[in-house]
Amino acid sequence: MVSLNKRCTFQVGENPADERTLTLSSASNEGYYISLRPFVEPKGSESEFPYEWAFAGSPKSLEAKKVDELRDVINFNFEFDTNVHLNAENTHRGVIETHWKKWESGLVEERGQVFPFGPDKQPVSFFELWQPIDATRDEFVHISEKSADQISARSIVLALDEDNYKGLIVTVGKWTQGILFKKDEHTAKGISFLRASESADGKITTLLKYGVDFDRFPSSFLGQKDAELQGAAGASWKVVESNV
Amino acid sequence: MVSLNKRCTFQVGENPADERTLTLSSASNEGYYISLRPFVEPKGSESEFPYEWAFAGSPKSLEAKKVDELRDVINFNFEFDTNVHLNAENTHRGVIETHWKKWESGLVEERGQVFPFGPDKQPVSFFELWQPIDATRDEFVHISEKSADQISARSIVLALDEDNYKGLIVTVGKWTQGILFKKDEHTAKGISFLRASESADGKITTLLKYGVDFDRFPSSFLGQKDAELQGAAGASWKVVESNV
Numbered sequence: 001m002v003s004l005n006k007r008c009t010f011q012v013g014e015n016p017a018d019e020r021t022l023t024l025s026s027a028s029n030e031g032y033y034i035s036l037r038p039f040v041e042p043k044g045s046e047s048e049f050p051y052e053w054a055f056a057g058s059p060k061s062l063e064a065k066k067v068d069e070l071r072d073v074i075n076f077n078f079e080f081d082t083n084v085h086l087n088a089e090n091t092h093r094g095v096i097e098t099h100w101k102k103w104e105s106g107l108v109e110e111r112g113q114v115f116p117f118g119p120d121k122q123p124v125s126f127f128e129l130w131q132p133i134d135a136t137r138d139e140f141v142h143i144s145e146k147s148a149d150q151i152s153a154r155s156i157v158l159a160l161d162e163d164n165y166k167g168l169i170v171t172v173g174k175w176t177q178g179i180l181f182k183k184d185e186h187t188a189k190g191i192s193f194l195r196a197s198e199s200a201d202g203k204i205t206t207l208l209k210y211g212v213d214f215d216r217f218p219s220s221f222l223g224q225k226d227a228e229l230q231g232a233a234g235a236s237w238k239v240v241e242s243n244v
Numbered sequence: 245m246v247s248l249n250k251r252c253t254f255q256v257g258e259n260p261a262d263e264r265t266l267t268l269s270s271a272s273n274e275g276y277y278i279s280l281r282p283f284v285e286p287k288g289s290e291s292e293f294p295y296e297w298a299f300a301g302s303p304k305s306l307e308a309k310k311v312d313e314l315r316d317v318i319n320f321n322f323e324f325d326t327n328v329h330l331n332a333e334n335t336h337r338g339v340i341e342t343h344w345k346k347w348e349s350g351l352v353e354e355r356g357q358v359f360p361f362g363p364d365k366q367p368v369s370f371f372e373l374w375q376p377i378d379a380t381r382d383e384f385v386h387i388s389e390k391s392a393d394q395i396s397a398r399s400i401v402l403a404l405d406e407d408n409y410k411g412l413i414v415t416v417g418k419w420t421q422g423i424l425f426k427k428d429e430h431t432a433k434g435i436s437f438l439r440a441s442e443s444a445d446g447k448i449t450t451l452l453k454y455g456v457d458f459d460r461f462p463s464s465f466l467g468q469k470d471a472e473l474q475g476a477a478g479a480s481w482k483v484v485e486s487n488v
Contacts, residue, residue, distance in 0.1 A: 008373060008375065009252070009253065009261075009351070017261070018251075019347050019349040019369070021349065040348040040350075041348045090427075104263070105263040105264065107252060109261070127261070129373075130253065139388070139390070140382070140385065140386035141383050142384035144384070
């Protein structure tokens, strides 16, 4: 089953709850995931890299454990992490243990701790609240009993791993999110992002277009398993998961 | 402009954030408002009256003040308040001052204090988070730049005030919510609620049907200003606001 979650709120340590981003987290049938967190109104120094954070990975980079019908624990060890790639100071490194709980209303809370000052230093607690969205729609429609089956929704993952670049693109239903790192460029110039949605008539709208290497993303994200899709400058993306 | 807001989270005092209800608050063009807060999974004693709370009122029962472009203060003095009608212990009486702030993401926070133990006793802080919903749709679709104009959406208010009953029904776009109190019956038997939505083909689906006097609600909520709509047992509702 694919999932698409839109974040409602983010609360760190003792700070009041807030949400300054339009964060979407996608996960494919096989467990590839990507979360892009662009600021809605970047301020001051945020303008150069207008993202709170972004991460992504393959199913190998997480360990999920069902606690009970409503609760899960997921340990992430991201393969793509903008904080790591940018060598950002005072940000977490290594596995993050996250605790998930589905509320009666259908919203999903996520709680955990990060260790921005090092693994043996003071932890910082965080709380995030997620609204599950129907991935088969191109608007933000809450999942309900009337929603289309998210099990048969489109689930396609493209991966790229070359000498200089690594990237991942996850399409769930109508929504595509992609991340591309230039391996040796540890500044904002080494990061590109893509977000796109497809409307009912098949038209693709690009919602996020970020990075000097954006044109290395392909212009189509559909393909059968093992197919290759081309971006600019010889970028070759391999379909590593597909149900079409 | 009408508004329809779906609550994402509710946090009282030092309790963790949670959301056990499907709360919708509607407000008409002229400022009639109603908020129904049914539990999604009522537990134990909640089953008899499976509502966290409900309130409603006319524009005369609130005072709104714009603080700046993003902030408002609204003082409510509800005309309909289930806690008051039920003489519920340890619940607030009188004006509630609420502070609203629109987040960059479009969500809206509400903060305030209630005085459940009396006006000169310890206050209890609360935090609620609201997602603005497109009232012209019959699903929960987030308001966006692509949404239909909420200024021209349907806005109709029905009021009833008889010897034994008082009620209010607010329709905004596709959504109708109604409340009816039997004046001298201060138990759950004196309270009825209605929630309905209209699909694109004009079919009305009743989503909440509560109370021994439910059939006193009319079966249609459309009418021109000053028209009268009939419910069962001679209940006569007057259209006090209408843009149709």
